[in-house]
Amino acid sequence: MKSTPPTAPHDPFGWIAEHTAVRAAAGLHRELRPRPAQSPLLDLAGNDYLGLSRHPEVTQAGADACLTWGAGATGSRLVTGSTALHAELEAEIADFTGFEAALVLASGYAANLAAVTALTAQGTLLVSDAANHASLIDGCRLSRARTEVVPHADPDAVRKALAGHTGRAVVVSDAVFSVDGDAAPLAELAAAARDSGAALLVDDAHGLGVLGDGGRGALHAAGLAGAPDVVCTATLSKSLGAQGGVVLGPAAVIDHLVNAARTFIFDTGLAPAAAGAALGALRLLRREPDRPARALAAARTFHRLLTAAGLDAAPPDACVVSVRAPSPSAAVTWAADCRSAGLSVGCFRPPSVPDGISRLRLTANATLTDEQIATSASLLISTAPPLATTTA
Numbered sequence: 573m574k575s576t577p578p579t580a581p582h583d584p585f586g587w588i589a590e591h592t593a594v595r596a597a598a599g600l601h602r603e604l605r606p607r608p609a610q611s612p613l614l615d616l617a618g619n620d621y622l623g624l625s626r627h628p629e630v631t632q633a634g635a636d637a638c639l640t641w642g643a644g645a646t647g648s649r650l651v652t653g654s655t656a657l658h659a660e661l662e663a664e665i666a667d668f669t670g671f672e673a674a675l676v677l678a679s680g681y682a683a684n685l686a687a688v689t690a691l692t693a694q695g696t697l698l699v700s701d702a703a704n705h706a707s708l709i710d711g712c713r714l715s716r717a718r719t720e721v722v723p724h725a726d727p728d729a730v731r732k733a734l735a736g737h738t739g740r741a742v743v744v745s746d747a748v749f750s751v752d753g754d755a756a757p758l759a760e761l762a763a764a765a766r767d768s769g770a771a772l773l774v775d776d777a778h779g780l781g782v783l784g785d786g787g788r789g790a791l792h793a794a795g796l797a798g799a800p801d802v803v804c805t806a807t808l809s810k811s812l813g814a815q816g817g818v819v820l821g822p823a824a825v826i827d828h829l830v831n832a833a834r835t836f837i838f839d840t841g842l843a844p845a846a847a848g849a850a851l852g853a854l855r856l857l858r859r860e861p862d863r864p865a866r867a868l869a870a871a872r873t874f875h876r877l878l879t880a881a882g883l884d885a886a887p888p889d890a891c892v893v894s895v896r897a898p899s900p901s902a903a904v905t906w907a908a909d910c911r912s913a914g915l916s917v918g919c920f921r922p923p924s925v926p927d928g929i930s931r932l933r934l935t936a937n938a939t940l941t942d943e944q945i946a947t948s949a950s951l952l953i954s955t956a957p958p959l960a961t962t963t964a
């Protein structure tokens with residue numbers, strides 16, 4: 573017999589309608605859109621920078637791993653054991669990026685929570701860039717450290733924050749900022765951290781596979797990979813086209829994470845299909861080291877075309893090209909107009925943007941043809957809202 577659920581004396585979720593109305597009035601309501609397996613849209617919204625997520629070698633590697641190791645990791649690797657596949661991926665990604673050791677986790681988000689919380693304690697000073705990704709911010713919030721948020725890309729502010737602090741300190745920054753696509757001044761940040769005996773923790777989600785020699789990442793490009801005081805996190809979900817996250821650093825740090833990082837210890841290990849696909853993508857990238865340069869060139873062409881037409885686009889240091897919109901609702905309409913004409917672009921509005929400025933966000937990738945770049949740039953220009961152009 574079907575049981576009747578008890579009725580609540582009052583609606584405990586009644587407050588949600590009020591929040592929804594406030595969001596809607598500000599043009600900030602979000603809805604999930606269905607996405608077919610084969611989309612007719614040209615994708616400038618995803619983070620598949622090298623065009624590997626559907627590459628037959630990568631999908632085959634994922635499928636093979638799934639058939640060999642199962643659909644899931646079945647538990648925390650500390651409980652059910654660690655597969656040869658995970659060990660192989662960790663050894664190869666550490667070798668590729670130039671770090672001593674690696675630990676893969678279920679997502680880049682989990683990797684950032686792991687690194688920030690395991691490297692800090694009560695009394696540690698965390699110095700965090702104001703434009704850092706939400707996962708680094710949440711890591712700071714979860715940690716028991718004192719967090720000082722410093723102005724964006726400002727090594728002098730980092731030095732000031734560290735001055736006079738005795739004891740442990742960690743400087744935390746994205747390598748490439750996900751909203752505007754600009755790069756952090758890594759060499760200066762490393763010098764500032766080093767001069768005060770602090771560690772440097774860098775999230776290279778948007779640099780791995782794109783920046784540095786053959787895509788070895790922003791830290792490799794800056795000569796900081798493998799340094800004893802530097803730790804790197806990254807996602808396997810962008811240029812590697814798979815899913816998952818990784819922490820790279822000295823072997824002692826990685827061993828500490830295995831023992832102390834709650835998002836590693838209390839989370840099911842990275843799914844075998846994702847690990848296999850990431851490993852397949854990494855091997856393909858080693859064989860085809862020109863892919864990163866193609867993706868970067870596409871980003872620069874977008875920037876040149878859009879700014880020549882008067883749009884306010886930030887110069888891209890990697891594959892993210894960010895174009896300012898006059899308001900959240902204008903950004904939504906602009907993105908919808910592009911979608912109706914066959915182009916998918918990202919639409920970033922508060923609270924996803926730290927400065928409250930709405931943007932369209934295009935992600936360039938290595939598979940775009942010159943014609944696709946020119947056509948999509950023309951479409952973005954012809955559908956732009958009036959106040960989006962700096963020359964208007």
Ligand SMILES: Cc1ncc(COP(=O)(O)O)c(C=O)c1O
Nearest residue numbers: 679680681705750777807809816
């Ligand atoms: C800078 C940055 N760090 C971390 C993440 C999180 O990675 P994941 O999607 O693998 O959780 C993202 C985006 O997703 C990101 O842009």
